[in-house]
Each structure stands twice: as C-alpha cells, then as structure tokens.
Amino acid sequence: MKDKSFVSIFAGIYKYILILLTLIMFVIVGSNVFARFVLNSSLGWADELARFIFIWISFLGAVYAYTTDDHVGLNFVVAKIKSARVQNIVSIISDLFILLVVGFITYYGYIVAVSATNVSPALYIPMSLIYAVVPVSGLMMVVINLMKIKKHIELYIKDEKEKSNVMKDIGGAE
Numbered sequence: 001m002k003d004k005s006f007v008s009i010f011a012g013i014y015k016y017i018l019i020l021l022t023l024i025m026f027v028i029v030g031s032n033v034f035a036r037f038v039l040n041s042s043l044g045w046a047d048e049l050a051r052f053i054f055i056w057i058s059f060l061g062a063v064y065a066y067t068t069d070d071h072v073g074l075n076f077v078v079a080k081i082k083s084a085r086v087q088n089i090v091s092i093i094s095d096l097f098i099l100l101v102v103g104f105i106t107y108y109g110y111i112v113a114v115s116a117t118n119v120s121p122a123l124y125i126p127m128s129l130i131y132a133v134v135p136v137s138g139l140m141m142v143v144i145n146l147m148k149i150k151k152h153i154e155l156y157i158k159d160e161k162e163k164s165n166v167m168k169d170i171g172g173a174e
Contacts, residue, residue, distance in 0.1 A: 007147065011067050018061055025053040048122040052130050059137040067144050088156035095149045102141045109134025 032046035065071045078094075081087040113131040120127060155162055 014064050018057060018064060021053055021057050025050050045122045048120055056133050059133040063137045063140045066141055084159050084161040085156055087161055088152045091152045092149060095145055099145045102138055102145060106135050106138025106142060109138055
C-alpha cells in the first residue's frame, strides 16, 4: 500500500529530526547551566533559543504522535463496536471533526505567522519564523488526516475493521 510506505518513511525521518532537535536543545541548556554555575556568566541567547526549539519540538511532536496514532484518544471505544461499517463511519466522523479543528488552527496560525513583525530580543530572529510552526505542523496534520479519512473510506467500502492492537494492549478481547 503506497500510503503506508509514505507514512512509514515520513515517520522514520521525522522521528530522527525530533531526536536531533531534542539533543540540540539539551546541549544548549546544558551549556548554559555550565556557564551559569561554573563560569558565573550566563549565555544570553541560550534560554531564548532553547525555548524556540522546544516550541518547534512540541508542535512537530504533535504531528508525529498523530501520524503514529499515539495521541490520547478513545480508540478502545471505537474498537468495541462490532460492525465494521459503523466503526469506520464513527472513525470518519471523528476524523472530519479533527480536520475542522486542525484547519482552523492552521488558518489562524498562518494569519498570526505572516502578520508578526517583531523580532526576538536576544537572537533577533523574526518571530514569524517561530510562529510558522503552527501552520507548518497544521498543514502536515491536515495531509495526514486526509490520508486517514481515505483509509477509513476504503475500509468502509471493503466492510473491514481497522487493524488495531488497542484491545490487546488494554487486556481486552476483540
């Protein structure tokens, strides 16, 4: 299935980007702690850069969690539905609501990002670059959501349930 391979490749690369950003943030914060407590001189830019990287990690991490279905949800309730068709209809409706919310966040995040004219105090980075994570991550979530909707429609047509280990994970029986 072409979508699965794309999602798997995307998630794999994405995970390493998140790990790299986390390591960079760890080094920056560690360096600043060392400088502050050993050298008695703080790195003025370190807190700001660490904060900006953390913001990007948070939003990009949300995309990764959504891609791998690791977000908090009530999947076990949907998994208990006996009918494959009803299960897929509930999933499609849920995904449409998620699409609506992510669409709003993306749209208004874009408006905020392009209208920002200020720069950060220590690094002089345009704040629009920091705010850009909202529409960027939102757009990625929209694409992933549309792929999920497509998958649930295909499963509805085939009258098949989504393959899930949710019930086994929580100790239930399918």
